[in-house]
Amino acid sequence: MSIKLYGYWRSTSTYRVRIALNLKQIDYEYVPVHLLENGGAQHASAYKRINPSELVPCLVDDDADIILNQSLSIIEYLDERFTTGSPLLPAHALERARVRGLSQDIACDIQPLGNLRVLNQLRETFSADQDAINRWTAHWIETGLGGIETRLQTQAGKYCFDFDVTMADVCLVPQVYNAIRFGVDISKYPLIAKITENCEQLEAFQKAHPQNQIDAVS
Amino acid sequence: MSIKLYGYWRSTSTYRVRIALNLKQIDYEYVPVHLLENGGAQHASAYKRINPSELVPCLVDDDADIILNQSLSIIEYLDERFTTGSPLLPAHALERARVRGLSQDIACDIQPLGNLRVLNQLRETFSADQDAINRWTAHWIETGLGGIETRLQTQAGKYCFDFDVTMADVCLVPQVYNAIRFGVDISKYPLIAKITENCEQLEAFQKAHPQNQIDAVS
CATH class of the missing domain: 3.40.30.10 (Glutaredoxin)
Structure with a gap:
């Protein structure tokens, strides 16, 4: 390939x-x-x-x-x-469903609402200024992360699901990066903050960081 | 169960x-x-x-x-x-990825933007009236369905993927129902229109229709 x-x-x-x-x-x-x-x-x-x-x-x-x-x-x-x-998904069907569920909590319920094209459309349709845009984005991030933090209480270990990195962590870390960019205080979500910190110690996450890409603007 | x-x-x-x-x-x-x-x-x-x-x-x-x-x-x-x-997903990994992709084109890129809570937030934050709400929702549905219609040209048969009903059809039909509710002209998307018509002849889709549920309001 x-x-x-x-x-x-x-x-x-x-x-x-x-x-x-x-x-x-x-x-x-x-x-x-x-x-x-x-x-x-x-x-x-x-x-x-x-x-x-x-x-x-x-x-x-x-x-x-x-x-x-x-x-x-x-x-x-x-x-x-x-x-x-x-492996990024567990072998057991029920665990796999939970990993997919948490990934989709981010990919369906948080990320789409703060997407570039959506923010541009808010500017165009509703004359939203940057302050309103930031509040809109932070609102959906906080709503979503609040639900995820509660869900993590029953299943989290070092990572979102016990001690294996899964697709859920792969989705969570970029969402936290985006949350910080929009001024969300991540310390309100202690499990999310801790899991993110644990992931960011792994080289796979470090190399993937936006700031380390050839098209990054500092 | x-x-x-x-x-x-x-x-x-x-x-x-x-x-x-x-x-x-x-x-x-x-x-x-x-x-x-x-x-x-x-x-x-x-x-x-x-x-x-x-x-x-x-x-x-x-x-x-x-x-x-x-x-x-x-x-x-x-x-x-x-x-x-x-089966709702194909046996082959690449085909499965395509079915998931089309499902997520709907579940990540269209549906979240016309969700009830999002429309309520537009009303609250930007004082959007019903007309603006309808245009906002229709815009994202049309953008999304346009991309899907193009994608379907290479793969559609009786259903989204050849002649088997998959998760993609399971996502498409509800999205078309929602599109019609927001005044989108589905005839602009002939493949989507035809696939929806084919699905709606199946009892599984008919029984699931919103209007046939105990909490439906006519």
Whole structure:
């Protein structure tokens, strides 16, 4: 396989896939798609042929004619296809459902509401200023993280699920990065804060950090 | 198993799980959670103990001490756990990734933006009137369905993926129901329109329709 990941340094869903690729010890080429310059490279016709949804990330394997979108779908594919590194989903169906559930608490209930295109639309439709945008985003992050913190009380160990890193951690760490960016006080969520700290000690997470990407703007 | 599905008739994510339960030929008890009355039963302490995220749906099996949230996670669990009915995900990893991808195009990129709590927040924060709410919702539905229609051109048959009903169809039909409710012209998406029509001829989809639920308001 010769894998390319199309993404953007600060996109939390791209960040998830970078962590997963690292945890699975898969070599890949990172292809930046600049979401802001010239109206957004995700809307250019070359990229639309890869992903008609005009969103990042997208995983492409030219050798095998594979194009996949949606970060959670990509992560599960990598986990099923590659036996290298550590498994990102547990073997037991019920545990797998819980890992997927927590991942989707982030990928369906938090991240979409603070997405760049959504914030732009709030500016356009409702003349939202930056302060209103920040409050909107922080509101959904806090609502979502509050529910997750409660859920973690019954299952968390060193990571979201006991002592194995799973797809849930792969989703949580980028969401916490985004939360801090929007001024959310993570110390209100002690389990989330501790799990994030534990994950960030792993090289797979460090290498995937937005600030360590070739398209990062400091 | 003695399964209870907590949900709301018009919630498209609950609608997805009802279809999946029917396709898998699983008996279940439907427990309505009224999202509007008295500030919303999803925020009551009894329900928060089941789902601290205060959202529907939630699948509960009291006998087995199972509580699961997030519709896609629930659907995959049912598919893995029950061999009855038809499989909702393909056997091959790459095909499975494509089905998950299309399901997430709906569950991550369309549905969350037109969720009841989000529309309420638009009213509160930006004083959005009903007309603005409808345009906001229709915008995201049309953006999302446009991308999906293009994607379907390479893979659709009678259903989203060839001739087998999958989780993608289980997500698509409720989203189309919601699209029509917000005034979107589905005839602009001929493949989506045709697939929906094909699905709606199946009893599993008919029985799951919002209008056929005990908590439906006509």
